[in-house]
Amino acid sequence: MTKKLLSEIPVLKGDRITLKALTADDAGALREFTQNEDIYRMLPTFLFEKKYDSAEYVISRLYDECIKQSLILGVFLGGSFCGLAEIYGYRAVLSKASAGYRLLPQYWGQGIATEALGLMVKYVLEETDVNYLTASTMLENRASAKVLKKNGFKQVAHALPENWGFKFPVLTDKWLRTAEGHRRPYRFQT
Numbered sequence: 562m563t564k565k566l567l568s569e570i571p572v573l574k575g576d577r578i579t580l581k582a583l584t585a586d587d588a589g590a591l592r593e594f595t596q597n598e599d600i601y602r603m604l605p606t607f608l609f610e611k612k613y614d615s616a617e618y619v620i621s622r623l624y625d626e627c628i629k630q631s632l633i634l635g636v637f638l639g640g641s642f643c644g645l646a647e648i649y650g651y652r653a654v655l656s657k658a659s660a661g662y663r664l665l666p667q668y669w670g671q672g673i674a675t676e677a678l679g680l681m682v683k684y685v686l687e688e689t690d691v692n693y694l695t696a697s698t699m700l701e702n703r704a705s706a707k708v709l710k711k712n713g714f715k716q717v718a719h720a721l722p723e724n725w726g727f728k729f730p731v732l733t734d735k736w737l738r739t740a741e742g743h744r745r746p747y748r749f750q751t
């Protein structure tokens with residue numbers, strides 16, 4: 562039987578990486594992460610890990626407050642924290658959720674985001690009640706677009722203006738991956 566998304570905190574193991582809950586021990590690494598502006602240049606300004614100043618407090622609220630809307634897992638390579646993977650925008654009635662990922666720059670270019678998204682796709686579309694996984698990228702984020710394409714996402718909208726919390730709307734591309742064997746077309750909603 563399929564699980565309801567957000568009803569559990571899964572541990573997702575890949576060939577090289579593991580996606581799992583952050584613990585208090587990760588506070589130092591999360592603090593370094595959230596302070597790195599290079600990571601957040603092409604991301605919305607309102608991500609949960611930035612909601613509170615204290616990284617310890619953010620972690621303490623991830624799996625009670627945040628989990629009501631969004632599942633944020635740490636991405637670990639050989640035990641080291643290298644970034645965050647997020648499943649958000651869950652709409653049970655539409656059988657839809659969205660995926661996001663962000664890594665420390667020293668881990669870019671090694672296929673880690675591709676592997677992290679692959680684990681999220683497998684978990685969400687094979688083990689939960691979600692049949693449609695979507696993603697949004699800023700137009701200029703070619704690396705992220707590549708990560709999505711390598712995981713079988715198709716572009717379903719181009720250059721849509723959205724409020725990501727910056728002074729001006731940003732232009733975004735929208736991406737979709739549908740569960741294997743699920744035939745009903747997704748009704749894309751802005």
Ligand SMILES: CC(C)(COP(=O)(O)OP(=O)(O)OC[C@H]1O[C@@H](n2cnc3c(N)ncnc32)[C@H](O)[C@@H]1OP(=O)(O)O)[C@@H](O)C(=O)NCCC(=O)NCCS
Pocket residue numbers: 599600601603604661662663664665668669670671672673674675676697698699702703704705707708
């Ligand atoms: C986007 C991000 C997650 C990619 O992570 P990553 O682990 O480096 O991604 P991968 O190595 O799995 O794949 C990236 C692909 O994009 C390619 N790429 C990297 N920069 C690129 C660029 N400027 N233009 C085109 N392709 C690019 C890489 O060559 C690679 O493709 P390849 O496997 O064919 O060589 C990472 O750069 C990041 O955390 N950025 C900041 C946060 C962010 O933008 N998150 C996504 C928001 S939608």
